[in-house]
Amino acid sequence: MRTDVPVVLDGLTKRFHRTTALDAVSLEIEPGEVFGYLGPNGAGKTTTMRMLVGMLRPSAGSARVYGLDTWRQAVAVHRAVGYVPGEPALYPRLTGLEHIDYLSHLRGRADRPMARAVAERLGLDLTRRSRTLSRGNRQKLAIVLALMSAPRLLILDEPTSGLDPLVQREFHALLREHTQGGGAVLLSSHILGDVQRVADRIGVVREGRLVAVERLADLSGKSLHHVRASFADGVRAEDFGGIPGVRDLELRGSILTCSAPQSALDVLLKRVSGHAVLDFECAEAELDEMFLAYYSGDGHADQRAAQDAA
Numbered sequence: 001m002r003t004d005v006p007v008v009l010d011g012l013t014k015r016f017h018r019t020t021a022l023d024a025v026s027l028e029i030e031p032g033e034v035f036g037y038l039g040p041n042g043a044g045k046t047t048t049m050r051m052l053v054g055m056l057r058p059s060a061g062s063a064r065v066y067g068l069d070t071w072r073q074a075v076a077v078h079r080a081v082g083y084v085p086g087e088p089a090l091y092p093r094l095t096g097l098e099h100i101d102y103l104s105h106l107r108g109r110a111d112r113p114m115a116r117a118v119a120e121r122l123g124l125d126l127t128r129r130s131r132t133l134s135r136g137n138r139q140k141l142a143i144v145l146a147l148m149s150a151p152r153l154l155i156l157d158e159p160t161s162g163l164d165p166l167v168q169r170e171f172h173a174l175l176r177e178h179t180q181g182g183g184a185v186l187l188s189s190h191i192l193g194d195v196q197r198v199a200d201r202i203g204v205v206r207e208g209r210l211v212a213v214e215r216l217a218d219l220s221g222k223s224l225h226h227v228r229a230s231f232a233d234g235v236r237a238e239d240f241g242g243i244p245g246v247r248d249l250e251l252r253g254s255i256l257t258c259s260a261p262q263s264a265l266d267v268l269l270k271r272v273s274g275h276a277v278l279d280f281e282c283a284e285a286e287l288d289e290m291f292l293a294y295y296s297g298d299g300h301a302d303q304r305a306a307q308d309a310a
């Protein structure tokens with residue numbers, strides 16, 4: 001049992017009556033890593049996280065945090081984990097400071113200085129009662145409460161959905177400092193852009209299955225490019241046919257458009273340069289576009305997922 005690995009999921013499965021919310025997910029998260037957990041609504045992200053913090057019992061498989069079984073050793077797991085749930089549960093009549101003192105008291109720790117420092121960086125007023133806070137400020141308070149005991153693993157369920165871009169940037173800086181100190185982060189979202197700036201790796205979950213895990217650096221290398229070429233003379237679509245990975249090829253008059261992965265660009269360019277070119281554009285597609293393929297479940301993505309799993 002490796003007690004230095006923040007997260008090990010092994011065939012983790014959760015069924016609710018006839019719904020399989022999570023289906024045999026296996027995954028490891030390394031120390032010092034921010035793992036972005038992406039998927040559309042209802043994909044199984046929250047279910048995974050609730051099992052990781054010992055709130056739900058797995059139907060099959062296991063979840064371990066630093067070698068601890070998250071269901072059987074939930075109390076010890078709680079000491080190692082800071083959790084921001086999708087819907088933070090706060091006491092409406094308590095102020096931020098009162099929440100901090102109450103949790104510090106329960107844990108037998110003096111976490112005020114750390115809590116105040118995080119609150120200041122996020123621009124949160126700790127003297128207001130939580131029922132008077134806006135959605136974004138409630139989220140900030142949940143983040144403060146999760147970070148204040150300096151846990152080794154942070155599990156964050158869509159933590160930035162209500163935060164403005166400047167606060168998001170500060171929050172990402174906090175996460176980076178956390179991982180530089182050897183901590184790890186599991187961060188969920190249904191929007192790639194939310195995790196793209198901070199994640200080292202990304203996993204895509206769809207209908208309870210982990211369909212892809214990619215290093216962000218590799219993903220950029222594989223991303224789609226939109227190509228547009230305008231020719232001086234007539235060309236035929238067949239001149240550009242049969243290049244592996246090229247999609248949405250269209251020829252309108254003497255203008256060719258298509259999408260191509262980086263691996264196809266060299267062959268495509270050579271075919272294009274076989275003709276008299278008037279104009280040529282090649283732009284990298286947004287990463288979100290690549291992920292749409294996973295979400296929509298077309299054959300291309302499933303093939304990629306199978307390759308990744310192999």
Ligand SMILES: Nc1ncnc2c1ncn2[C@@H]1O[C@H](COP(=O)(O)OP(=O)(O)OP(=O)(O)O)[C@@H](O)[C@H]1O
Pocket residue numbers: 016019020021039040041042043044045046047048086190
């Ligand atoms: N307590 C429960 N009882 C029955 N079904 C549930 C329960 N919790 C979750 N589910 C179902 O499990 C599936 C996965 O839900 P989950 O909340 O994990 O998705 P999610 O990826 O977090 O979605 P979102 O982005 O909308 O928060 C959904 O079909 C959901 O309806």
